[in-house]
Amino acid sequence: MEEILGQLPQKAKEKHTENKKFFAKLKKRPSKKLDYMMQELHEAEFERTDCLDCANCCKTTGPLFTNSDIERIAKFFKLKPSQFIDRYLRIDEENDYVLQQVPCTFLGSDNYCSIYEVRPKACREFPHTDRKKFHQISNLTLKNVSICPAAFNIVEAMKKKISV
Ligand code: SF4
Numbered sequence: 657m658e659e660i661l662g663q664l665p666q667k668a669k670e671k672h673t674e675n676k677k678f679f680a681k682l683k684k685r686p687s688k689k690l691d692y693m694m695q696e697l698h699e700a701e702f703e704r705t706d707c708l709d710c711a712n713c714c715k716t717t718g719p720l721f722t723n724s725d726i727e728r729i730a731k732f733f734k735l736k737p738s739q740f741i742d743r744y745l746r747i748d749e750e751n752d753y754v755l756q757q758v759p760c761t762f763l764g765s766d767n768y769c770s771i772y773e774v775r776p777k778a779c780r781e782f783p784h785t786d787r788k789k790f791h792q793i794s795n796l797t798l799k800n801v802s803i804c805p806a807a808f809n810i811v812e813a814m815k816k817k818i819s820v
């Protein structure tokens with residue numbers, strides 16, 4: 657996995673123009689079966705890829721925290737939301753709450769998340785490859801393929817399966 661992660665940014669860069677063109681076409685004429693196909697591609701990829709071998713999203717980007725994430729996780733730590741914010745979060749350029757640092761403070765050396773049951777919604781949904789109307793988040797996906805090996809493989813499989 658180390659080798660795959662090391663090569664991923666370069667591989668994503670090489671595919672960037674091709675991916676951008678693919679998503680631009682897909683946006684114009686999204687397949688009626690897109691949601692169903694994405695579900696299939698997502699499930700097939702995550703049968704092969706074990707996030708516990710990777711954790712690259714937790715190591716390199718981290719999620720944004722919604723107000724309900726903050727309330728839920730603060731409660732888990734028996735902290736007030738304001739105490740949780742002071743201890744772990746900062747506000748980014750887009751005015752969202754994000755981690756003060758990456759790798760994420762809650763990531764263990766074994767790649768387990770110590771707040772898994774209450775983790776932010778963004779962590780639960782990353783890399784968003786099973787969401788409905790996947791073509792609507794193409795800009796985000798173009799970035800995610802350089803972080804997430806599963807997202808990279810899913811986009812490669814999409815291009816083979818879906819003619820645009
Ligand atoms: S979601 Fe992607 S980047 Fe995150 S741990 Fe799983 S495979 Fe790695």
Ligand code: SF4
Pocket residue numbers: 713714718719760761762763764768769770771772775776779
């Ligand atoms: S909260 Fe958990 S799942 Fe989310 S980035 Fe941190 S370690 Fe990863």
